[in-house]
Amino acid sequence: MKKFRTIDRRAASTPTIRRLPAYLQIVRQAELDGFVVISGTMIADELELEPIQVRKDLAVTGIIGKPRVGYIVKDLIAALENFLRWDCTHNAVLVGAGHLGTALLGHTEFRKNGLNIMAAFDTDTNKIGNTFHGIAVYSIDELEAFVQKNAVTMAILTVPPHVAQDICNRLINDGVKSIWNFTSLKLKVPDGRSDVLIQKEDLSSGYAVLSVRA
């Protein structure tokens, strides 16, 4: 009996990808609660989505459900984690140990999902040498050497906007392949580097929705 279809990550739309973590969280909780199977309808109820949307989304992970029953919880968790590539370790650095940066260092949930923040970097001598939530802060001068030595593929950027593009370029030069950009600046990828992905995280857009629609 087949449990999984082959998956094609490029076939998944961005809205679908963005919903998957919420599904995973619910299914993990269901496992803790002792559920062996879970239906798309249940997940949809929990998230106030349409069941058909949940089924369509889950299909991209390659999971095969059982009509009348739903999905086997263990298999669904595995399918989601595998699709998201959250079942392997992503070596990352965080640059900019300010308010937001240190908050992210303390966000233990990321680690459960394969995000291994190995070190933080800053220019502030008061911060350098300290550890925040078990993660050491180094001088930004050591960034290049660290990234190259430790096969770092991901970087979290929480620096002031005026230095963001420079840091970004350096990270790309050193081999970083994906950058999670929390600065307010839209970063440009150097020409011809289509192997690099930058994801912008923008808190003010959520506030805008709240403010306009309220």
Added chain:
Amino acid sequence: MKKFRTIDRRAASTPTIRRLPAYLQIVRQAELDGFVVISGTMIADELELEPIQVRKDLAVTGIIGKPRVGYIVKDLIAALENFLRWDCTHNAVLVGAGHLGTALLGHTEFRKNGLNIMAAFDTDTNKIGNTFHGIAVYSIDELEAFVQKNAVTMAILTVPPHVAQDICNRLINDGVKSIWNFTSLKLKVPDGRSDVLIQKEDLSSGYAVLSVRA
């Protein structure tokens, strides 16, 4: 000469609303740089968007541009701020002064956009009585009284997920109209309270996109 059209906030799509803060940021910077006019094409270049998308988006704010020239910077800032309701004060409380909560308290940009975080609330006696970035932390027992007394309309939720729904219900009861939900739990609005808006902010969805597409 007409400068503004009438605006209809319900006519604006959510993707459009989410892009407006980025436009505002660029136009504000243009003002600092001494520009008197700015074209949609310039804004599009900066954000790597299509000019037609920028023009369509800006149209919802009621701004009227000049063919061949662009938009008058001062007017465009006013139109964006007005449309976003960022030109008036939104009295808010923050509940849950943990890592993320205190980082948000330190995010001074929000204040420039009308978000007035008047106080923070927590259960941790080590935090109660302290101030973070000028904002006092009170016992969560004082939440109700504070919200009612100070005409608080907005709440930022950075509490652990297992208490989130309870706090949410209490806030709604006390008159809060919009809730910015940073917890991992999807909050339910009590039946019949369609006057309340909850905006979920989900960091893991950005990480998912980065991880899948990289």
Added chain:
DNA sequence: TAGATTGTTAATCGATTAACAATC
């Protein structure tokens, strides 16, 4: 069995993009 659920195929909806006249 009856009924709930999956997964596929088709229809709908809405956002983005294109085309182009009007403008300065």
Added chain:
DNA sequence: TAGATTGTTAATCGATTAACAATC
């Protein structure tokens, strides 16, 4: 003037939703 830009109307694209047969 020539050319860049706006704003409107139409076309396209892609995501969501609906319909329904297959399944247990």
